[in-house]
Each structure stands twice: as C-alpha cells, then as structure tokens.
Amino acid sequence: MTRMIIALPLAALLAACNNQGGNQASTSSVTQVTGAGSTFVYPVLSAWAADYKSRGGADINYQSIGSGGGISQVKAGTVDFGATDQPLASDELAKSNLAQFPIVIGGIVAVVNIPGLEAGKLRLTGPVLADIYAGKIKTWNDPVIAKLNPGASLPGADIAVVHRSDGSGTTFNFTHYLSQVSPTWKGGPGEGKTVNWPTGVGGKGNEGVAGYVKQIPNSIGYVEYAYVIQNKMTYAQLQNSAGAFVSPSADSFSAAAESADWKNAKDFNLVMTDAPGQSAYPITATTFVLMPKQPKDKAKSDAALAFFRNALEKGQDQAKKLDYVPLPAPLVQQIEAYIAANVK
Amino acid sequence: MNATAADPAELASSPRKSGAGADRAFQLITAGAAWLVLLLLGGVAVSMAWGGRLAFKTFGWHFVTGKDWDVVGGKFGAFVPIYGTLVTSAIALMIAVPVSIGIALFLTDIAPRWTRGPIAIAIELLAAIPSIIYGMWGLFVFAPFMAAHVEPWLSGHFGNKPLIGPLFSGPPIGIGMLTAGIVLGIMVIPFISSVAREVFSAVPAPLKESAVALGSTRWEILSRVTLPYTRSAVIGAIFLGLGRALGETMAVTFVLGNAHDLSASLLMPSNSIAAAIANEFTEADTDLYRSSLIALGFLLFVVTFVVLTIAKLMLLRLNRQLGRTH
Numbered sequence: 001m002t003r004m005i006i007a008l009p010l011a012a013l014l015a016a017c018n019n020q021g022g023n024q025a026s027t028s029s030v031t032q033v034t035g036a037g038s039t040f041v042y043p044v045l046s047a048w049a050a051d052y053k054s055r056g057g058a059d060i061n062y063q064s065i066g067s068g069g070g071i072s073q074v075k076a077g078t079v080d081f082g083a084t085d086q087p088l089a090s091d092e093l094a095k096s097n098l099a100q101f102p103i104v105i106g107g108i109v110a111v112v113n114i115p116g117l118e119a120g121k122l123r124l125t126g127p128v129l130a131d132i133y134a135g136k137i138k139t140w141n142d143p144v145i146a147k148l149n150p151g152a153s154l155p156g157a158d159i160a161v162v163h164r165s166d167g168s169g170t171t172f173n174f175t176h177y178l179s180q181v182s183p184t185w186k187g188g189p190g191e192g193k194t195v196n197w198p199t200g201v202g203g204k205g206n207e208g209v210a211g212y213v214k215q216i217p218n219s220i221g222y223v224e225y226a227y228v229i230q231n232k233m234t235y236a237q238l239q240n241s242a243g244a245f246v247s248p249s250a251d252s253f254s255a256a257a258e259s260a261d262w263k264n265a266k267d268f269n270l271v272m273t274d275a276p277g278q279s280a281y282p283i284t285a286t287t288f289v290l291m292p293k294q295p296k297d298k299a300k301s302d303a304a305l306a307f308f309r310n311a312l313e314k315g316q317d318q319a320k321k322l323d324y325v326p327l328p329a330p331l332v333q334q335i336e337a338y339i340a341a342n343v344k
Numbered sequence: 345m346n347a348t349a350a351d352p353a354e355l356a357s358s359p360r361k362s363g364a365g366a367d368r369a370f371q372l373i374t375a376g377a378a379w380l381v382l383l384l385l386g387g388v389a390v391s392m393a394w395g396g397r398l399a400f401k402t403f404g405w406h407f408v409t410g411k412d413w414d415v416v417g418g419k420f421g422a423f424v425p426i427y428g429t430l431v432t433s434a435i436a437l438m439i440a441v442p443v444s445i446g447i448a449l450f451l452t453d454i455a456p457r458w459t460r461g462p463i464a465i466a467i468e469l470l471a472a473i474p475s476i477i478y479g480m481w482g483l484f485v486f487a488p489f490m491a492a493h494v495e496p497w498l499s500g501h502f503g504n505k506p507l508i509g510p511l512f513s514g515p516p517i518g519i520g521m522l523t524a525g526i527v528l529g530i531m532v533i534p535f536i537s538s539v540a541r542e543v544f545s546a547v548p549a550p551l552k553e554s555a556v557a558l559g560s561t562r563w564e565i566l567s568r569v570t571l572p573y574t575r576s577a578v579i580g581a582i583f584l585g586l587g588r589a590l591g592e593t594m595a596v597t598f599v600l601g602n603a604h605d606l607s608a609s610l611l612m613p614s615n616s617i618a619a620a621i622a623n624e625f626t627e628a629d630t631d632l633y634r635s636s637l638i639a640l641g642f643l644l645f646v647v648t649f650v651v652l653t654i655a656k657l658m659l660l661r662l663n664r665q666l667g668r669t670h
Contacts (some may be wrong), residue, residue, distance in 0.1 A: 068629035158515045165602030165619075167415075167627020189416065193627045196414035201519050201613040202602030204623055215488055216517045 031058040031303040037070020037083030039205075040169050040224065041287040044104055045083070047318045048311045057310065058303035067169050068193070074098065074290045080300045082290040085169020086193065087269045097293045099342040100267045101335045103308060105257050105325040107225040108174050108283040109248040111233040113213050114140060114155065118234065120247050123148045125239040126181030126274070126282065132159055132220060133178065134185060135199035140218060155218060162212045162221035165202025167193040173285040174222050177273035181282075224285075225253070226323040240282045241274050252281035253325040262331050268338070284325075293342055305339060312336075389645055396639025398632055407639060413604035413620075420636035422643055424604045428521060428614035429647065432596065433589040435525025435610070440532045441582055447533070448540035449566055453552075464541065471534035479598030482527040483519075487599055490526075491518025495611050498522075510608040522610040524600040528592055532585035539581035543574040576659055583655045590648050593618040617644040 035045075042064035049060035065073075067084040074082030075096045083103070093100055110129060112122055124132075128144055131137045137144060140154040164171045172193045179186040189195040201216075203209040206223045210231050213221040220236075225248055228235050237245040246252045259277030260270060272284045289308060295301035312335065316326035327335070393400075399407055399420060410421020447467060451460050495516030502512040514520075547570050555565045571578065593616075601613020602623055621637050628634040 066626035068627040071629065160515065160517050165597070166623040167629075192416040193629070194415040194624060196412065196416065197603065199605070200603060201517065202615075202623070204597055204602065208598075211483055212519065215483065216491065216519070219517075 031299060032061060033058050033081070033300050033304045033307065034061045034063075034079045035070075035081040035083060035304070036063040036065050036073045036079045037290075038067045038085050038169055038287050039064040040085050040106060040285065041083050041104060043226070044315075044319050044322050044324045045311075047322060048307070048315050051315075051318060052307055052310055058307060060304075060307055066167065068167065071290065074292070077292070077296060080291070080295070080297070080304050084288050084290060085285055086172045087267075087271065087286070087288050088290070089269055090267045093267050093290075098290050099293050099339070100269070100288050100290050101308075101338055102268050102286045102327060102331070103289050103311065104287055104319055105253055105272070105327060106285050106287075106323070107248045107253045107281055107325070108170055108177075108222055108285055109225055109228045109233075110220060110222050110236045110238060110283075111210070111213050111228060112220045112236055113217060113234065115217055117152070117154075119232075120235060120237055121149075121152060122234075122236040123239070123245050124236045126177065129238070130178040130182030130185040133161055133163070133198070133200070134182075134188060135161070157218040160216045160219035161197075161200030162209050162216070162219050163197050163200050163202055164194075164209060165204050168205075169193065169285060169287070170206065170222070170224060171195070173271065173273060174283060176271050177283045180274045222283075229323050238282050240278075240280050241276055242278045242280070244278060246279060246281050248281055250320060250323070250325050252279055253284050254328065256280035256282070256284045257286075257325065257331065258328045262334060268335075291343055294344055301343065305343060309336065309339075389642070392638055392642040392645060396635050396642045398635035399639035402632060407636070408643065411606050413615075415624075415633060418630070418632055420632070422617070422636075422640055424606050425615045425617045425620045425640060426643060426647060427606065428600065429590055429616040429618070429644070431521050431610070431614070432525045432528055432600065432616060433586060435522065436528035436532055436589040437582065437586055439526060439529030440536055440585055443529075444533050444536035444540055444581075444585075445578070447537040448544050449570070451541050452544040453562065453565075453570075464538075467534050468538055469534075470530070471538070475531065475592060475595040476598075478527055478531055478595040482523065482595060482599040486527065487518035487523055489518075490523050491516050495522075499611065511610050514607070514609040514611045516611060517613075519599055519601045520609075520611050520613050521600065524596050524614075524616075525610075527595055527599055528589045531592065531595060532589050535588055536581045536585040539584065540574075540578055543577040543581075544570055547573050575662070579655065579659055583652055586651065586655075587648060590651070591618055591644065593622045597622055617641070617647070 042062065045060075045062050049062060053059055062083075063079075067086055070079075070082035071084050071088070073079045075098070088098070088100060110124060114122070124145070125148065128137065128148065131144070137159065139156055139158055141156045145154060146152075172191065175185075175189065175191040175195050179191045189198060201212060203212040203221070206227045209221040210223050210227045210233065213219045213223075213233065214231065223233070227233070228248065235248055237247050239245050255277045256272055256275035259280050260272045260275045262268065262270060268288065270286075272286055274282050275284065291301065291304065312327060312332045319326045403410060403420060407420065407422055408426070409423055410419070411423045412419045412421050413424065414420075447463075451464055455463065495518065498512045499514065499516060502508055551569050551573065552565055555569050560568065596616050597619035600616060600619055602615055602619055603613040604615050604620075605613065607614065617640050621640055625634075625637055628637055
C-alpha cells in the first residue's frame with residue numbers, strides 16, 4: 001500500500017519531467033507534441049505516430065493514462081492534446097476553451113463462452129442484454145433467449161456475467177447503449193465509466209474481461225472488437241434499432257458512423273450507440289481529441305493538427321489493420337471545417 | 345619529538361574527546377533514521393486522511409459501514425472492500441501458518457541435512473516471484489482447476505449443511521474469495537517459513553537434547569520446547585505475512601473478481617481495498633470519487649494498524665499469563 005502511495009506522486013513527477021523534456025525539445029528543430037488520455041485509441045495512435053515520424057513529421061508522444069486523466073491534463077495545459085472516449089458537452093468545452101473532434105471509431109462486442117456454440121450463432125437484443133447484465137435473466141435457456149434463437153441448443157447453466165473492474169470508456173459506451181434500449185437499466189445502474197453493477201465479476205482491462213470469458217464456462221462479457229479478432233472469441237449478433245440482427249465487423253461499424261447524426265451534433269458531442277441505419281452495429285465507440293482553442297504554444301498545436309489531419313486523410317489503412325474503423329469522408333470534411341473555424 | 349611526548353594527559357584525553365563527539369553524532373544519525381520512519385508513517389497517514397476528507401465529510405461513518413459503491417449515483421461505502429480484504433487475508437493465514445511452521449520444523453529438525461539447503465532456497469525463491477505472475481497463474485491455471493474440481497465438490501458436500509452451508513454455495517466460477525485467499529496463502533508462505541526457520545534453528549540445542557533425554561516425541565519437542573521458546577518471533581513472522589496479505593494488489597485483482605457485492609459465500613467474487621484502488625484510480629474523474637479512493641487507502645492503513653495492535657496486545661497478554669503460571 002505504502003509502495004503505491006509513494007509510486008503515484010513519483011509517476012506524476014516523472015510524467016511532469018517528461019513533459020518538460022518535451023517543451024525543451026520544441027525549441028530545437030524537431031517538434032515534439034505531447035498528448036494523453038484514452039487507452040482505447042492508443043494502438044492506432046501509436047501506429048500513426050510512428051508512421052508520421054518516419055516520414056519526417058513531428059514526434060508525437062502519447063501517454064495512455066485513461067480518458068479522465070487526458071481530460072484533466074489538457075484542461076491543466078500540461079499536454080498539447082487530450083483524447084477521451086466520452087465526449088464533453090459544449091458548455092464544459094466552452095468553460096475550458098477547448099475544441100473537440102472525433103478521430104477514430106471502434107466497436108464494442110458482446111462475447112460469450114457457451115460450450116459448443118459457434119461465433120455469431122447467438123442472437124441477442126438490447127433489452128435482453130440489459131436484463132442479463134441486471135441479473136434478471138439468469139440462465140442461458142431462459143424462454144426470452146430461446147425465443148430469439150430457435151433451433152439453438154442452449155444450456156440450462158447459470159449465466160456468469162463479466163464486466164470491467166476499472167473505469168473505462170468501453171464501459172461508458174456499453175452502459176450508454178444499455179441505458180438507451182432499456183428504461184430499467186437507465187433507472188438502475190445507469191451510464192458511466194464505472195457503474196454499480198448488479199451482478200457479475202470484474203476483469204481489469206479488455207484483456208482481463210477476455211481472459212475471464214475464456215476461463216469461465218457459460219459467461220458473457222463485452223470487449224473491444226480487436227480483442228474478439230485476436231483471441232478468436234465467440235461473439236453474439238445484436239439487434240439494431242432498425243430491427244435487423246448484425247454481426248460486429250468493420251462494415252457494420254462504418255454503417256453506424258454514416259447513419260449517425262453528426263451534422264446536428266454541436267462540438268461533435270454525440271455518442272454513436274444505437275445508430276439508426278439498417279446495417280448499423282448498435283454499440284460503437286468514438287474517441288475524441290481535445291485541444292485548446294487558443295494554444296499557448298502555437299507551433300506545437302499546429303504540429304498536432306497536421307498530425308491529426310494526416311491521420312484522418314491517410315491513416316485509414318493502418319486503422320483498418322488494427323481493427324478500428326476510419327471516419328466516413330463527409331465527417332472528415334466536417335471535422336476539417338470545424339478545426340479551421342475553432343483552433344486558432 | 346619533545347612536543348609529542350610532552351603531555352601524556354592531553355594525548356590521552358584528546359582522542360576520548362573526539363570519540364565522544366563521534367559517538368554523539370552517530371547516536372543522532374541512528375535516532376534520526378528511526379524517527380524518520382515514524383515521521384514518514386505519520387506523513388503518509390495524515391496526507392491520506394487529508395486526501396480522503398471529502399469522502400469522510402460527505403458520508404461520515406457510512407463510508408465505513410455502507411455497502412454501496414455507486415459511482416454514477418455518487419454513493420461510496422467501503423464495507424465490501426474491507427470485508428473482502430479481511431476474509432481473503434484470514435483464509436491466507438489459515439493456510440500459510442500451519443504449512444509454514446511445518447516447513448520450518450521439517451527443515452530444522454527432521455529433513456536429512458543435505459536436503460535442507462535446496463528446499464530452503466526453493467521456498468525463498470517463491471518470495472522472489474513477482475505478484476503479477478501469481479495473479480496470472482491464479483487466473484489461467486488455478487481458477488479453472490478450482491472451478492472444475494474443488495468448488496463443485498465443496499458446494500456439493502458442504503453447500504447444504506447448516507451453519508457452514510452459506511459459505512460454500514453459489515455457482516463454481518473459480519474466481520472469488522476462496523481462490524484469492526489460497527493464492528495469497530501461497531504467496532505469504534515464504535515470508536513466514538523463512539523467519540520461522542531462522543528462529544527454530546536458534547533454539548539452544550541443550551533444551552531440545554534435554555527434552556529428548558526425557559523421552560519426548562517430536563510433537564512434544566515442538567509444542568513444549570520449540571514453539572514456546574520462539575513464540576514471539578513466530579507471531580511476529582505471522583504478522584509480517586498478514587501485513588503482506590492485507591496490502592497485496594496485483595495477484596488479488598486477477599482472481600478476486602473485483603465486484604462490489606457482499607456475499608457470505610467464499611466462492612463468490614468480492615473486492616479488496618488495494619485492488620479497488622488499483623482498478624479505479626485512473627478513471628476516477630470526480631473529486632468525490634477520487635477522495636473516496638484515497639479514503640479507502642487510509643482505511644487500509646487503519647485496518648493494518650488495528651490488526652497489528654491487536655496482535656501485539658495478544659502477545660503481551662500471552663506472555664503475562666505464561667509468566668504467572670511459571
């Protein structure tokens with residue numbers, strides 16, 4: 001315990017030193033940009049950064065300390081940009097004089113471990129998923145699940161629910177979806193990066209949840225899409241708001257991004273769950289970049305913007321390779337207009 | 345030449361004078377080192393209490409007794425993590441104490457001389473394994489074993505019994521307080537057994553030889569000579585292990601389930617103070633949430649302090665009682 005209490009300020013101190021190093025480097029010819037926040041975006045952001053630097057661009061130093069940390073760091077002005085999985089409301093942005101825009105999209109997938117069941121063979125609806133996570137549907141052969149899956153042989157075993165134990169943007173998007181489709185969930189645990197789970201065990205990080213689901217028979221969990229692919233996990237089809245059952249895939253995530261109403265979202269304050277499109281996947285997560293509107297260091301702010309512009313326009317392949325979904329072209333145009341108008 | 349030999353009195357007194365000064369300085373340095381620890385301890389306690397003041401002010405005593413940990417609703421109660429910490433540590437000690445004393449006794453009195461070194465080294469190597477490795481082993485190897493073999497047997501044989509039944513009911517998922525307690529027990533065995541081995545081998549040989557001469561069995565030597573002679577050191581070793589078990593984070597978070605649910609069953613997931621802090625600190629974005637986690641750290645401090653104080657008092661009473669009977 002004491003070790004941890006000492007380690008925390010030490011880590012903060014190191015981070016602060018790091019940042020100072022960054023400030024000094026900017027005076028030399030190579031610009032170093034510092035960012036902090038979401039762990040969800042870290043793999044694709046670091047791939048973009050490595051590629052950008054190899055082609056002579058600025059050095060992007062991103063610390064994946066979590067969305068909450070990213071927001072407070074960018075508000076305090078210790079980093080050049082922050083990244084968060086939960087968009088900030090316009091008034092909060094205005095108070096801190098921040099601009100906000102989406103950078104990449106990913107999907108959150110319900111994964112199950114039911115002996116003998118193949119991937120994509122289980123169909124669930126949003127309210128049923130909410131009832132499972134609320135502990136109201138307790139067994140896999142519950143009539144409600146059986147009705148959605150005629151012909152499937154589901155065991156009478158208890159459902160072992162797995163959720164995240166750490167605060168996470170993944171949990172925020174997942175519970176945001178459950179709140180939208182289930183009034184009882186909205187009135188109960190609600191939405192947030194950590195909620196008061198009525199039942200289940202908590203795994204630390206996506207890898208923790210994936211590990212638990214693989215270890216515990218008859219379990220259900222939720223992880224980012226990349227973990228489903230890499231761990232060859234059994235995913236469930238989900239019913240979207242148009243009534244169709246869709247599998248998680250890059251195409252269904254893109255469909256959600258295209259059908260979401262970005263045009264009317266002020267400062268892109270939009271959580272894209274339960275998107276209306278016919279082939280849209282219902283639980284998608286967006287990572288947003290936060291930047292000061294009047295940056296202290298114009299050179300670094302410009303370098304960061306150039307990096308993000310490059311990522312939005314040319315980073316699609318790398319994003320796809322890492323199982324993220326690039327933003328649709330009209331949205332990219334909208335973002336570029338927003339940046340030009342807002343970040344001076 | 346003359347000058348050096350001239351004043352023997354001065355010659356004798358001057359080194360004594362500088363020696364006294366050095367001695368005084370040495371005393372100050374050692375005292376400073378000792379006081380620094382106390383100062384640090386006090387500083388840590390005060391700064392955690394200060395960091396957690398918002399939580400204590402908002403919830404009062406309910407922070408300790410409350411069972412809710414509702415981040416969305418902003419309601420925090422530390423009862424579940426405190427309970428989980430104490431129960432897992434208790435299970436750990438129940439396993440580690442007899443095993444460790446057995447190991448120590450075997451190594452000092454029973455094992456053939458040539459095996460003592462290798463076994464002692466192997467046990468001390470257990471202490472060198474990083475706790476995250478214990479966590480991963482617990483999750484990938486031990487938890488499935490518990491779920492497939494141990495827990496179904498436990499709930500089948502004891503789940504319906506009166507009194508102890510509630511302790512062993514629930515679905516066998518392999519992750520929960522019992523698994524965490526056993527993993528913790530394995531982790532603290534080297535701490536207890538290595539100290540116990542040291543003190544057992546410090547028992548004067550004539551004492552044991554006299555007992556042998558009187559016809560004592562090995563058990564009688566252990567219970568009437570070795571343990572009474574080394575009692576305070578062995579209890580100290582046990583509490584060293586307990587301190588480690590109370591604060592263990594990584595291994596516990598892997599196998600405990602990290603759920604803020606209160607359940608009587610040892611097979612069900614729970615949470616511990618250290619695991620809750622490690623899991624939730626990064627995304628604790630409201631002041632009340634962060635303050636509650638720091639307050640949780642303060643409570644761990646208090647729990648450890650109370651447990652160690654009780655141990656000291658027990659030891660004191662034990663010594664006094666024994667003093668009376670002799």
